Amino acid sequence: MNLFRNYYNPIRNVMLIIFFVLTDLSLIAQTQPEYPVIRLNDELEVREILPNAFVITHKFPWGGNSLVVLIGEKYAVFVDTPYTPEATENVLDWINKQYGNRQFIEINTGYHVDNLGGNDALLHRNIPIIGSDKTVSLLRERGEATRQLTMGWLEGPGNEKFLKRHETIPYVGPSQIFQLTEGYHFTVGDEPIEVFFPGETHAPDNIVVYFPERKILFGGCMLRVGNGTGNRADANMDTWKSSVERLRDFDCVAVIPGHGIRFDPGVIENTISVLP
Numbered sequence: 363m364n365l366f367r368n369y370y371n372p373i374r375n376v377m378l379i380i381f382f383v384l385t386d387l388s389l390i391a392q393t394q395p396e397y398p399v400i401r402l403n404d405e406l407e408v409r410e411i412l413p414n415a416f417v418i419t420h421k422f423p424w425g426g427n428s429l430v431v432l433i434g435e436k437y438a439v440f441v442d443t444p445y446t447p448e449a450t451e452n453v454l455d456w457i458n459k460q461y462g463n464r465q466f467i468e469i470n471t472g473y474h475v476d477n478l479g480g481n482d483a484l485l486h487r488n489i490p491i492i493g494s495d496k497t498v499s500l501l502r503e504r505g506e507a508t509r510q511l512t513m514g515w516l517e518g519p520g521n522e523k524f525l526k527r528h529e530t531i532p533y534v535g536p537s538q539i540f541q542l543t544e545g546y547h548f549t550v551g552d553e554p555i556e557v558f559f560p561g562e563t564h565a566p567d568n569i570v571v572y573f574p575e576r577k578i579l580f581g582g583c584m585l586r587v588g589n590g591t592g593n594r595a596d597a598n599m600d601t602w603k604s605s606v607e608r609l610r611d612f613d614c615v616a617v618i619p620g621h622g623i624r625f626d627p628g629v630i631e632n633t634i635s636v637l638p
Contacts, residue, residue, distance in 0.1 A: 441571045468489055472569070478533070558571075
């Protein structure tokens with residue numbers, strides 16, 4: 363009878379709930395590694411999430427993620443770019459200084475500025491840029507409209523420098539085009555790379571890039587680490603969730619969202635949970 367009374371004691375129940383919640387949060391914290399941060403400047407941060415795999419975060423002013431994967435002694439695959447050509451130049455210079463001059467290959471996962479704002483710098487270095495036919499057409503049809511939308515979000519005190527720079531970012535598309543619905547598989551050095559279109563999500567052209575030997579998936583802006591869906595201006599809310607569910611088929615140890623500092627496979631499930 364004493365056990366029965368204790369079990370139904372409301373104060374004790376509250377204490378147990380608090381205990382289990384704190385325990386769960388502690389376990390979650392333990393499973394999220396803290397990656398050392400290399401700061402290239404006030405806007406650019408680098409985190410090595412796996413050996414020779416670096417997430418580049420450009421704060422401009424919203425943190426946007428790119429990925430650089432070093433392959434052998436010769437190559438580097440760059441997935442998405444920082445927002446600006448200048449920031450992209452900084453990343454290229456840092457990689458070449460730290461790891462020797464590399465032959466870069468870029469993959470754009472969509473047509474928004476946080477996917478390809480640095481393309482102009484890449485083309486000036488004769489770096490091939492892989493992207494879909496849909497990205498090319500959307501950039502032509504909607505590029506300037508999305509620029510104006512972004513600048514509208516930036517209006518207000520404190521964002522003047524970002525607003526001014528967004529006005530002049532060259533919107534340059536990829537140089538090597540594949541058909542979106544067919545995807546694109548290729549090899550760099552001895553490593554296969556898979557580019558896959560799961561369906562319309564955050565934007566009609568968002569693709570994912572998978573490194574099967576490393577089990578790294580760059581999911582980009584279709585993946586969310588918080589409780590919201592972010593920018594829905596180009597989103598297909600009818601297919602976003604089912605498209606992300608297809609990413610469960612990838613065997614991953616690291617999953618990279620377009621925004622946010624979380625790189626575990628749970629990002630996929632988090633996204634599914636926040637989508638209506």
